[in-house]
């Protein structure tokens with residue numbers, strides 16, 4: 001059986017993003033369990049704010065065409081995201097909105113039937129958990145199947161060492177448990 005293909009990304013473009021660090025830790029854990037991991041930085045997939053007239057005139061930006069294709073080639077997605085006022089950050093909403101649109105004749109849904117793991121990091125004490133049910137609902141409406149549960153990293157400015165490794169054992173355990181479940185499901189699929 002070939003290794004499951006997992007796309008990993010963070011919902012922040014910030015250079016020192018704690019969610020980028022969280023995504024990198026999740027990618028390492030998934031790799032260590034034999035998955036074929038593609039870890040991307042959304043900074044490399046910039047797109048203008050979605051506008052229907054822009055889409056009607058120009059179609060999808062090349063970055064979003066590439067992102068759409070990339071997701072379609074994977075079995076699952078791991079998302080590490082900040083919460084902005086308890087909600088999904090505009091970077092993720094904009095990216096997922098764009099790639100939910102048809103690319104010319106290609107009307108396929110790149111999200112359909114893919115599994116997802118959700119995680120959040122925040123410098124605050126709740127670890128950004130308020131975004132999780134909102135992201136779960138959004139991805140479900142897009143056709144994905146987010147796994148139950150989540151990982152969160154509270155106090156995230158202190159939770160990574162100088163090499164970016166997650167030092168919070170509780171959060172690390174949550175990621176490992178989610179990745180193990182994901183791979184079990186993908187092996188059966």
Ligand SMILES: Cc1cc2nc3c(=O)[nH]c(=O)nc-3n(C[C@H](O)[C@H](O)[C@H](O)COP(=O)(O)O)c2cc1C
Nearest residue numbers: 012014017018019082083084085086122123124128
């Ligand atoms: C507009 C805005 C709203 C925010 N709202 C929340 C919030 O609701 N809860 C929270 O824990 N942190 C909130 N924060 C703080 C973020 O958790 C913090 O900026 C974090 O570092 C962002 O993640 P990143 O490091 O991955 O970019 C907010 C930040 C911004 C810019």
